[in-house]
Amino acid sequence: GENVEQHPSTLSVQEGDSAVIKCTYSDSASNYFPWYKQELGKRPQLIIDIRSNVGEKKDQRIAVTLNKTAKHFSLHITETQPEDSAVYFCAAGSTLGRLYFGRGTQLTVWP
Amino acid sequence: DGGITQSPKYLFRKEGQNVTLSCEQNLNHDAMYWYRQDPGQGLRLIYYSQIVNDFQKGDIAEGYSVSREKKESFPLTVTSAQKNPTAFYLCASSPFAAGELFFGEGSRLTVL
Numbered sequence: 001g002e003n004v005e006q007h008p009s010t011l012s013v014q015e016g017d018s019a020v021i022k023c024t025y026s027d028s029a030s031n032y033f034p035w036y037k038q039e040l041g042k043r044p045q046l047i048i049d050i051r052s053n054v055g056e057k058k059d060q061r062i063a064v065t066l067n068k069t070a071k072h073f074s075l076h077i078t079e080t081q082p083e084d085s086a087v088y089f090c091a092a093g094s095t096l097g098r099l100y101f102g103r104g105t106q107l108t109v110w111p
Numbered sequence: 112d113g114g115i116t117q118s119p120k121y122l123f124r125k126e127g128q129n130v131t132l133s134c135e136q137n138l139n140h141d142a143m144y145w146y147r148q149d150p151g152q153g154l155r156l157i158y159y160s161q162i163v164n165d166f167q168k169g170d171i172a173e174g175y176s177v178s179r180e181k182k183e184s185f186p187l188t189v190t191s192a193q194k195n196p197t198a199f200y201l202c203a204s205s206p207f208a209a210g211e212l213f214f215g216e217g218s219r220l221t222v223l
Contacts, residue, residue, distance in 0.1 A: 001170075009151070032209050043201065043214040044154070089153060093209040098144075098169070103153035 002027040004092050006102025014110055019077045021105045023090035026071065030092040033066060033073045034099070039086045047088075048075070080109045114138065117202050117215035124189075124196070124222050132187045132218045134202035142208050143185035146201040147171060148217075154201065160185055161208050189220060197222045 003026040013019050025033075034049035050057045050064045050073065057064050061080075066073040073092075077084055085108050093099035115136040124130045136143065145157040156169030160179040174193025179185055185204075189196045199219050203212040 006153075034211065036212070043216055044212070045214070046211050049211070095207070095209045097208055098156065098159055098167075099209055099212070100156075101154040103151065 002030055002092055002100040004090060004100045004102045006090050006105060008105060009103065010106045010108075012108045012110065013080050015080060015082060017080055019080050019084070019107055019109075021075045021088055021090070021107070022072060023074070023092070023102050024070075024072045025092040025100075027092070027094075028068075028071065029094050030100075032093050032095055032099075033064070034091050035064060035075050036089045036091065036101075037086045038089065038104075044089060077107075080107075082109050082111050085109045115202060115204050115213055115215040117200075117218050119218060120216065122218060122220045124220060126222060127191045129188055129190050130220065132189070132200055132202070132220070134185045134187065134215060135183055136185075136204040136213075137183060138204055138206075138213060139182070140204035140206050140213070141182070142205045142210070143179065144203045144205075144212065145169075145175075145177065145185070145187045146203065148199045148201055157187065157200075196220055 006023045031052035036044040037047045038044040061078045063076040087104045089104050090102040091099040118133045142161045144159040146154040158177040160166035176188045201217045202215040
């Protein structure tokens, strides 16, 4: 099956700085790569996703990049704010199957 | 109000008892999932179902059982065979396999 590695496990940044979280995957058949945000005590929610026919996708301060050759994808958050503090999960999967999640990154944004 | 509902939110169990966690969705989603969340472990898949009356084991199915008799419902039973059942359990649904997951609020199970 698929194996998704996520780094770093914790990340602290100053408000206004950028944050980058990186994931690698093993199965070349994976073609769907979502990112979920889980605030403390709440359910995970999708914040952005990318499919393998696209190299980059942006939504306001959040962007995801995908390198299929190297089998890695990254989440970029610019101009971080305290409300960005949460656990972020990457995932990989195929549209015919299930998702495999990384172990999560605890992002803390200091004011 | 559409969504996915889990119950109970908190549950305490004595060792040797089976417990069933409820998950109901009114989103008309075909696929439903059960995840277990432990600190530092991410979201680990227990079971999933892509269609009524069919389900597949995930990565940590031992000690758990499920049923999918209705499209809207996907209950999870934590059996006494599960060695370390204390955890936070999340149910999710998606309109199709590997589509956007919509999560419930979770059920926290504590074994006394």
